[in-house]
Structure formats: structure tokens, C-alpha cells
Amino acid sequence: MKKNILILKQICKCIQKKTVLNQFYMNIQNGEIVNLIGMEDSGKEDVFSILFGQEKIDSGEIVFNRRSYTQMSQRIVEHAGGIFFINNDEPMVAELSVAENLYIVEKMNYFKRSVSRKKMETQAQFVFAKFGIDIAPGKKVGELNAFEQRILRVLRAYVKRAKLIVINDLMDDYLWQRMDKIIRILNQIKEEGTSILWINSYPDKITEIADKTYVIRQGKNVTTFYKGEYEKEKILNCMTGSANTAEKDLKHSLKNTYAFEVRDLSNFYISSTTFGCRSGEILGIYDVQNKFSRELRRTLLGRRFYNGSIRIGGKEYQAEQEYGAVRSGLGIIDGSKYQDHIFEELTILENIELPIYKKNARKRMFVNSRVTEYIRQKEYEFLDLKKRNIQDKAIGLTKGEAMRLIFHRWLWVNPKAICCFQPFLRLDVESREFLYRIFLEFAHKGTGVIISSANVADLTPICDRIIEIDGNKIKESVEKSYFPDMFQN
Structure with a gap:
């Protein structure tokens, strides 16, 4: 018989006089996978912060495992052996082994006595075999790839007898190709009575298989979808409050000249590869494993020795350092690191203006105020940072806000070609639509x-052509008219 494991009753929360949660409710029963989905600043992060103990509720009630909490000021439930939290910022102890991280990393002795390393490794091997995971228990965690570390975090919660595992914004390029394995593991855990709360910003495969999906917007419940009711468009419309426009036919003109070319490019991973992108063209690289794309990015940044040639705007490009790419008219953007390229001591406007100060300066000394004022007016119209002034310091920008700033910075540079690696990673529907618009803006400028992307559904709405990657080489090039036949989104 199902029983309630977590109930949020009419939760209200204000931060700096702004209501972030307004009568929000949610109910999770044991052995359920529940999805909480919403855009940035929808309130889903505040739900996570309250459960985690970072924030208190102003009113309402939280019932976990039949115990009521009206002021969640501490992580009481986690220390009582109930809720375990997993997110991208959760630390792992790289110097310890997999087995040690699995059992003793938080100084909790679940065996109630001193346990030898050998016994921990034996027990870890048993757990891995049960879930079909091929990881050596004695291996240092620092030697694991990103996917293996995420699996270890989930299994750590499992061995600690979690009643509820809260997984917040865990998707990245490593997980797209392994979602079936993630789903299998979560379903196994679910069958043993543990519940999963999966929090995300955009519908994914977990949303498809969830027992319930709660859509939150502006701190309020919008609707709840139950298993079998999944429709991506309906969920997107509920998240935004309007019809989704990302899938509309987007047209622009292509030129005959090439903005970007690689000829017989090869390194220790990439096999002799030739392809090009015309000026004004939007070219997709569908790389499920993401290894080819990572090596291409590192090569363009001068971090990999390579054979062959790279040409930008018809001129030979020597990959050395990132500033060399900028001088050559090549933009390189890594979607997993938007916030790493923000200078918080500068204002938002200054962050955008950085690349054009040299062009904008009179006699290389004084900034042209007329140009600056023109930029400021254009940014107010297009940047769409709803809750910020571009004269504010760029402190605490969300991922979506940082993304907008980075792309506008490049828009003013007007590069010959721009390479965007996993740009949609963990972005909500509104930010994705913004990206589509700005990609069109780049294309219209030539x-x-x-x-x-590791997810072809990111590429089909906007690309003129998609190159599909198979391992370390190009499998085929697909024109837009053939997308419906070749790619099932």
C-alpha cells in the first residue's frame, strides 16, 4: 500500500519582499518518481533550498515520513536518515576510493563499527553488480568520469537507506547518451520503495517516465501531469504561460563563401575529418557521445596537437590560445561554463563592452560615449534581463542570464564564425528560445x-544542416528537408 513520504502544504516564501512561493503544494508517495519542472526563477530552486535547509518557509507545512516541519531551518530530515540531495555542486572526495566515498564520506558509519577497506570494497562490488555498474570499488574517485561520479552519488544515497532522493539539475552532455541507464537505476531504486524527486528546467526522458510531473511558474502550481499524460508541447506551454515558438520554421539566407572549414583534420582521437560551415549558415553537430565535439573544441583552443588545416573566413588559422581565436574572427563558447566567463566586479554593460573597447576607444585612450550609449539602448531592447539593470554589477547571475550576456558580448564582436558547444545545457524553454533568436541574429549578419549537442532535438528547430558523428568521425551530413525522416526527436 502506498503511503505519503513527503507533503508540501500551501508553502509560502518571500525573499527581499518578493514572493517566490505562493501556496505551493506537492505530494510524493513511497516508490514514486516525481518531476518538478519550471523555468529559472519559477520557484523550483526555492523548493530545493527549503528542503535542503538553506531557507525557511514563511507559512505552510512540510510533512516528511509522517513528521511535520513548519520551519525547515536545518537539514533535520537528512540527518535522520531520510532525504538525500544530489546536485552538480555536491563535492566528492577525489583522493578517497569509490568504496570509501560510498560508505564513509560524510562520517556516517552505517555498519555501526569499524569497517575494513576490503569489506567496504566487497560490499560496494555487490551493490554495483546489483545495478549493473562496472566501476572498480578500489579506484580513486578523481579518476572517474562525470557520469560515473553522478551514478556514485545516486548509489551513495541508496546504500544509506534513503527514503527520498532529491536530484537537482543533474543533466549534462555526459548523461544524454546514458539516460536509459539512469532510468533503469532509478526504476530499480523505486521498486525497493525509495522515492525520487527530479528537478529540471526542460522536459527530458525522466519527465516522460515520471509518475507525476508538477509544473511550477511564478511560485505557483500550474498543473500536474500523471503518468501516461506526457505531452512535451503542453508542458512547455504550462511552463511559459504561452504557446511555445521554438519549433517554428526559422528562415535566413546562406552565402556561398565559407566562414569555417576544417580539412583532413586529425589528432589522437579525431579521424581525418573534413567539413565546413558557410557564412550565414547554422550547422549542427549531433554528437551523442560528445567526445568528438570536446576534442574539436580543445583543438580549436590550441590544447591539442593536430594535423590538417583550419580556415576562418578563407584564411589559415593556427590554433594556439583563445585570444588567437578571437583575433582570427572565431568565437568559441562552452555551454557548461557560461558563469565562469563573467567578471563580477564589472557591471553587466561593461562585461558586454569588453571585446569592443579597443574599437570604441578614441586614440586608444578614451571610450566613445556615443557608441556606449548606442550599445546601452540596444541591450535594453534585446538582452531581456527582466530583473536586472545593465548598470548593476554582474554578481550572482543565473545560468540563463550569464548565457545572454556571453552571446551579446560576441554579437558586438561580429565574428566570422562562432562554435557553440552544448549551448542548451540545463537551460529552460525561455532561454532556449532566446538562443534560437540570437543564432538567427548571427546568421543574418553573415x-x-x-x-x-548530444541531443538532436536541440538542433532540428534551428539548423540548416546537421552533421551526425559516429565515434571519432562524421557519419553523414543531413539537409534540413530530411530532418523528419532521419531524426526522431
Whole structure:
């Protein structure tokens, strides 16, 4: 018989006089996978912060495992052996082994006595075999790839007898190709009575298989979808409050000149590869494993020795350092690191203006105020940072806000070609639509746009052509008219 494991009753929360949660409710029963989905600033992060103990509720009630909490000021439930939290910022102890991280990393002795390393490794091997995971228990965690570390975090919660595992914004390029394995593991855990709360910003495969999906917007419940009711468009419309426009036919003109070319490019991973992107073209690279794309990015940044040639705007490009790419008219953007390229001591406007100060300066000394004022007016119209002034310091920008700033910075540079690696990673529907608009803006200016993604559904709405990658080489090039036949989104 199902029983309630977590109930949120009419939760209200205000931060700096702004209501972030308004009568929000949610109910999770044991052995359920529940999806909480919403855009940035929808309130889903505040739900996570309250459960995690970072924030208190102003009113309402939280019932976990039949115990009521009206002020969640501490992580009482986690220390009582109930809720375990997993997110991208959760630390792992790289110097310890897999087995040690699995059992003793938080100084909790679940065996109630001193346990030898050998016994921990034996027990870890048993757990891995049960879930079909091929990881050596004695291996240092620092030697694991990103996917293996995420699996270890989930299994750590399992061995600690979690009643509820809260997984927040865990998707990245490593997980797209392994979602079936993630789903299998979560279903196994679910069958043993543990519940999963999966929090995300965009519908994914977990949303498809969830027992319930709660859509939150502006701190309020919008609707709840139950298993079998999944429709991506309906969920997107509920998240935004309007019809989704990302899938509309987007047209622009292509030129005959090439903005970006690689000829017989090869390194220790990439096999002799030739492809190009025309000026004004939006070219997709569909790379499920993402290894080819990572090596291409590192090669363009001068971090890999390579054979063959790279040409930008018809001129030979020598890959050395990132500033060399900028001088050559090549933009390189890594979607997993938007916030790493923000200078918080500068204002938002200054962050955008950085690349054009040299062009904008009179006699290389004084900034042209008329140009600056023109930029400021254009940014107010297009940047769409709803809750910020571009004269504010760029402190605490969300991922979506940082993304907008980075792309506008490049828009003013007007590069010949721009390579975007996993640009849609963990972005909500509104930010994705913004990306589509700005990619079109680049294309209309004649920039060649190259977009790499492990999820083909990111590429089909916007790309003129998609190159499909198989391992370390190009499998085929597909024109837009053939997308419906070749790619099932």
C-alpha cells in the first residue's frame, strides 16, 4: 500500500519582499518518481533550498515520513536518515576510493563499527553488480568520469537507506547518451520503495517516465501531469504561460563563401575529418557521445596537437590560445561554463563592452560615449534581463542570464564564425528560445554558426544542416528537408 513520504502544504516564501512561493503544494508517495519542472526563477530552486535547509518557509507545512516541519531551518530530515540531495555542486572526495566515498564520506558509519577497506570494497562490488555498474570499488574517485561520479552519488544515497532522493539539475552532455541507464537505476531504486524527486528546467526522458510531473511558474502550481499524460508541447506551454515558438520554421539566407572549414583534420582521437560551415549558415553537430565535439573544441583552443588545416573566413588559422581565436574572427563558447566567463566586479554593460573597447576607444585612450550609449539602448531592447539593470554589477547571475550576456558580448564582436558547444545545457524553454533568436541574429549578419549537442532535438528547430558523428568521425551530413525522416526527436 502506498503511503505519503513527503507533503508540501500551501508553502509560502518571500525573499527581499518578493514572493517566490505562493501556496505551493506537492505530494510524493513511497516508490514514486516525481518531476518538478519550471523555468529559472519559477520557484523550483526555492523548493530545493527549503528542503535542503538553506531557507525557511514563511507559512505552510512540510510533512516528511509522517513528521511535520513548519520551519525547515536545518537539514533535520537528512540527518535522520531520510532525504538525500544530489546536485552538480555536491563535492566528492577525489583522493578517497569509490568504496570509501560510498560508505564513509560524510562520517556516517552505517555498519555501526569499524569497517575494513576490503569489506567496504566487497560490499560496494555487490551493490554495483546489483545495478549493473562496472566501476572498480578500489579506484580513486578523481579518476572517474562525470557520469560515473553522478551514478556514485545516486548509489551513495541508496546504500544509506534513503527514503527520498532529491536530484537537482543533474543533466549534462555526459548523461544524454546514458539516460536509459539512469532510468533503469532509478526504476530499480523505486521498486525497493525509495522515492525520487527530479528537478529540471526542460522536459527530458525522466519527465516522460515520471509518475507525476508538477509544473511550477511564478511560485505557483500550474498543473500536474500523471503518468501516461506526457505531452512535451503542453508542458512547455504550462511552463511559459504561452504557446511555445521554438519549433517554428526559422528562415535566413546562406552565402556561398565559407566562414569555417576544417580539412583532413586529425589528432589522437579525431579521424581525418573534413567539413565546413558557410557564412550565414547554422550547422549542427549531433554528437551523442560528445567526445568528438570536446576534442574539436580543445583543438580549436590550441590544447591539442593536430594535423590538417583550419580556415576562418578563407584564411589559415593556427590554433594556439583563445585570444588567437578571437583575433582570427572565431568565437568559441562552452555551454557548461557560461558563469565562469563573467567578471563580477564589472557591471553587466561593461562585461558586454569588453571585446569592443579597443574599437570604441578614441586614440586608444578614451571610450566613445556615443557608441556606449548606442550599445546601452540596444541591450535594453534585446538582452531581456527582466530583473536586472545593465548598470548593476554582474554578481550572482543565473545560468540563463550569464548565457545572454556571453552571446551579446560576441554579437558586438561580429565574428566570422562562432562554435557553440552544448549551448542548451540545463537551460529552460525561455532561454532556449532566446538562443534560437540570437543564432538567427548571427546568421543574418553573415556569421557561420556551428552548434554541437548530444541531443538532436536541440538542433532540428534551428539548423540548416546537421552533421551526425559516429565515434571519432562524421557519419553523414543531413539537409534540413530530411530532418523528419532521419531524426526522431
